[in-house]
Amino acid sequence: MTRARYRDALKHGAIWAFILVELAFFSIAGEYLSVSDKAFMDFDNMLLLLKQSAPIGIIALGMTIIMINGNIDLSVGATYALSAIVLLDSMTWPALQAMGDWAIPLAWGLALMTGAVLGAINGLIVWKTGVDAFIVTLGSMLGYRGLVFMINGEQPTSHLNWTLVDFAEAQFLGLHTATWFLLLTALALWLMMTRTVHGRNAYAIGNNREAAVNAGIRVGPHMMWNFVLIGFLAALSAVVFYSESGSVNPNDGMLFELWAVTAVVLGGTKLTGGYGSIISTLGGVIAIQLLRKGLGHIGAATETVNLVIGLILIAVLLLDRQLNRKGKEELKI
Amino acid sequence: MTGIIPVLRLEGIVKTFPGVRALDDVSFSVLPGEVHALMGENGAGKSTLMKVLGGIHQPDEGQILIGEEPTVMTSPMQAKAKGVVFIHQELSLADELSVAENIFLGELPLKRFGRVDWQKLYADTDAILNTLNVGFDARTRVGDLSIANQQMVEIGRALTVDPRAVIFDEPTASLTDAEKVVLFKVIADLQAKGVGIIYISHRMEEIFRITDRITVLRDGQYRGTLTTSQTNEDEVTQLMIGRSLDLSRNTSHHALGDVALEVRGLGCGALFQDVSFALRQGEVLGFYGLVGAGRTEIAETLFGLRTPSAGQILLNGEAVRISSPIDAIRHGISLVPEDRKNQGLVLGMNCRDNMTLPQVDDLTAGPFVSDGAEIAIFDQYRDKLDIRTPGWRQIVGNLSGGNQQKIVIGKWLSMRPQVLIVDEPTRGIDVGSKSEIHNLIRALAAQGYAVIVISSEMPEVLHVSDRIIAMFAGRVMREFTSDEVTEDNLIQAISGIGDGKVMKEPVSGQMHG
Incomplete structure (x- = not known):
């Protein structure tokens, strides 16, 4: 029992321990290797890190729920790009321009709705056809990206609204706007997954769908709601990021789905569903961003970053497997 | 005994896992040409x-001898090379491959440049199949075979080496009686060749039919070895659980209430037809029959998992339409399913969450689930059903089968159902917990619940039921009250045999389905 609890603590705490190791390593290595004379753990640097974690982070939080539920969503990168275009393009429409700064909430609303609708389309297909979410969202990933190119051509969509830029660059209690969105999303989703009926049922469906059906749980609507949610969150991520940058390239958001899955898995959520935690995903997101920043800090070439992250991901999963296998053996006595 | 060298000996085996002494000085041996049963409760x-024998675990103390040679086992593959072969309960076959490819999987005969020698492969396989006396050939796709024949393929795998000892782990779990006879013939053939057989099973009647000796383990300790011809079921059971199991006929009768559930002419395609019965409050109605007799399918239809093609379901005299488990639950029909782990429980969730799963919607305070309300329900049914768990946080997958089953039962009782359907109430549950579940079912009936029990174990059906419906090939053959039922007329009914005829082979004890 104590051993099981110890192992449990290790599993939940592992990602945070890993973050501490990263911090220590880059701080010490930075003393010798860094070209800048700023310390790695400089306060502003850390604040910036959180802000930079936000775009993929917000999506990864949504992906956690989707994966706990036993699905996956590969279309989030394309949803992200499409929502960004709606955000920036809509602000150039004469009707909205005439409204002055009131155009901003309207543009936000349109972009967020776009994401939710795209998610709903995914969810509806998964629910009504019973086709695997992997296949459905692989298709919609291509389809939504196709829409991006149809609307945009190869050109970027640009529109800078300075009120919006000011809002996006603002800091409240030291944290950037994007960081606030990341943390508040995490809080809301954590509450949803741990305290609400929907969260409970999402875990149950992911862990054993048949037993969930036999307990009278409506599997379809729960899955649908999660897809709407992740679409909304992909759009939220876009809205937060592009309010500041003001320009979308048609290829933006590519591979976001895989980075999100990476962060989720690094945080210990299982691909097979039924197990995982929002807070650990937040850890996974921060760990990846730390690694990118840290490698840059000690002067490693940017090309090496992906290689290192890939190796670490595999190492982490190997470790996880070992821990889990031990657990299974103990059960079978 | 003296003079004959055992083909296989395990001596003084000790194996500890963190916090548990799983094996404590266990010794066990198999003589050539002997069928030696290994019995014990789950755990x-x-x-x-x-x-340990297959090299998956290394013993902390003790040794393994093959013949007279001390051996360190490192893997099941190495064990096989030494002539010790395992035939597992779960089949591990590749459905899409041929029988031959499955039997020689991993050791296909090769020609030059790594090409498969198909001719030799098929010839060798057919030779093995001949000794097994089966009706299919080496080229058959395994997925097209029946479960029993797939098991023969699994046994065929063991015969690619000259085995000295073969371990059968619950081999009859999914076989019909006719198929069992074939299996026992194969075992007898192996025996005649001087192979030592270790036979692991819970089924007493098989044990007494084919084994020579019985070794019993309890709590990781050796409890003794009995000569089968000189012992009886009671003695073995007592050795296994430290006391004897009561499976006498149900004699307790209490007053019955109104008709809770009535089924008229219910049918579902080819699965079952024209099923009618009425179930009163406080009554336990047993369903007994062979594999494919349609018992589980009736339960699934009543629970909304299947759509009936004919007939009516009436609850408290009113016709209802049940098209999903949600409907069934709303009407107060609950199902404790046959396959607890895949259909009944969310194994990765804790005890409390499993128990409140169907009603968590109603346990909210504001937007959130109320911890207190959930724990109150869990505590109530933990005490009521005597569920042994360290606490509600315990993950259900870590509980014993008996306690898992009580969680499922508690889940439905907490919904206050009108009708409780229990499919195979004690499947995979150890002997000690069986009688607890039986008593629980009787107690529920005494409290006025209307209960349907589906079971493949005749003693169980006879023990818990007030009435028994015998099914054969999707039809109700006969309905018995507990006064008129006998083992003989029950067997005749479920075999589709009319009055007067007697079965050739006396079947007693368990059926499965």
């Missing part, structure tokens, strides 16, 4: 002992 250490 007694049988599978750990076999894992």
Whole structure:
């Protein structure tokens, strides 16, 4: 029992321990290797890190729920790009321009709705056809990206609204706007997954769908709601990021789905569903961003970053497997 | 005994896992040409002992001797090379491959440049199949075979080497009686060749039919070895659980209430037809029959998992339409399913969450689930059903089968159902917990619940039911009250045999389905 609890603590705490190791390593290595004379753990640097974690982070939080539920969503990168275009393009429409700064909430609303609708389309297909979410969202990933190119051509969509830029660059209690969105999303989703009926049922469906059906749980609507949610969150991520940058390239958001899955898995959520935690995903997101920043800090070439992250991901999963296998053996006595 | 060298000996095996002494000085041996049963409740250490033998676990103390040669086992593959072969309960076959490819999987005969020698492969396989006396050939796709024949393929795998000892782990779990006879013939043939057989099973009647000796483990300890011809079921059971199991006929009768559930002419395609019965409050109605007799399918239809093609379901006299489990639950029909782990429980969730799963919607305070309300329900049914768990946080997958089953039952009782359907109430549950579940079912009936029990174990059906419906090939053959039922007329009914005829082979004890 104590051993099981110890192992449990290790599993939940592992990602945070890993973050501490990263911090220590880059701080010490930075003393010798860094070209800048700023310390790695400089306060502003850390604040910036959180802000930079936000775009993929917000999506990864949504992906956690989707994966706990036993699905996956590969279309989030394309949803992200499409929502960004709606955000920036809509602000150039004469009707909205005439409204002055009131155009901003309207543009936000349109972009967020776009994401939710795209998610709903995914969810509806998964629910009504019973086709695997992997296949459905692989298709919609291509389809939504196709829409991006149809609307945009190869050109970027640009529109800078300075009120919006000011809002996006603002800091409240030291944290950037994007960081606030990341943390508040995490809080809301954590509450949803741990305290609400929907969260409970999402875990149950992911862990054993048949037993969930036999307990009278409506599997379809729960899955649908999660897809709407992740679409909304992909759009939220876009809205937060592009309010500041003001320009979308048609290829933006590519591979976001895989980075999100990476962060989720690094945080210990299982691909097979039924197990995982929002807070650990937040850890996974921060760990990846730390690694990118840290490698840059000690002067490693940017090309090496992906290689290192890939190796670490595999190492982490190997470790996880070992821990889990031990657990299974103990059960079978 | 003296003079004959055992083909296989395990001596003084000790194996500890963190916090548990799984095997404590266990010794066991098999003589050539002997069928030696290994018995014990779930958790007694049988599978750990076999894992030690197969090299999956290394013993902390003790040794393994093959013939007279001390051997360190490192893997099931190495064990096989030494002539010790395992035939597992779960089949591990590749459905899309041929029988031959499955039997020689991993050791296909090769020609030059790594090409498969198909001719030799098929010839060797057919030779093995001949000794097994089966009706299919080496080229058959395994997925097209019946479960029983797939098991023969699994046995065929063991015969690619000259085995000295073969371990059968619950081999009859999914076989019909006719198929069992074939299996026992194969075992007898192996026996005649001087192969030592270790036979792991819970089924007494098989044990007494084919084994020479019985070794019993309890709590990881060796409890003794009995000569089968000189012992009886009671003695073995007592050795296994430390007391004897009561499976006498149900004699307790209490007053019955109104008709809770009535089924008229219910049918579902080819699965079952024209099923009618009425179930009163306080009554336990048993369903008994062979594999494919349609018992589970009736339960699934009543629970909304299947759509009936004919007939009516009436609850308290009113016709209802049940098209999903949600409807069934709303009407107060609950199902404790046959396959607890895949259909009944969310194994990765804790005890409390499993128990409140169907009603968590109603346990909210504001937007959130109320912890207190949930724990109150869990505590109530933990005490009521005597569920042994360290606390509600315990993950259900870590509980014993008996306690898991009580969680499922508690889940439905907390919904205050009108009708409780229990499909195979004690499947995979150890002997000690069986009688607890039986008593629980009787107690529920005494409290006025209307209960349907589907079971493949005749003693169980006879023990808990007030009335028994015998099914054969999707039809109700006969309905018995507990006064008029006998083992003989029940067997005749479920075999589709009319009055007067007697079965050739006396079947007693368990059926499965």
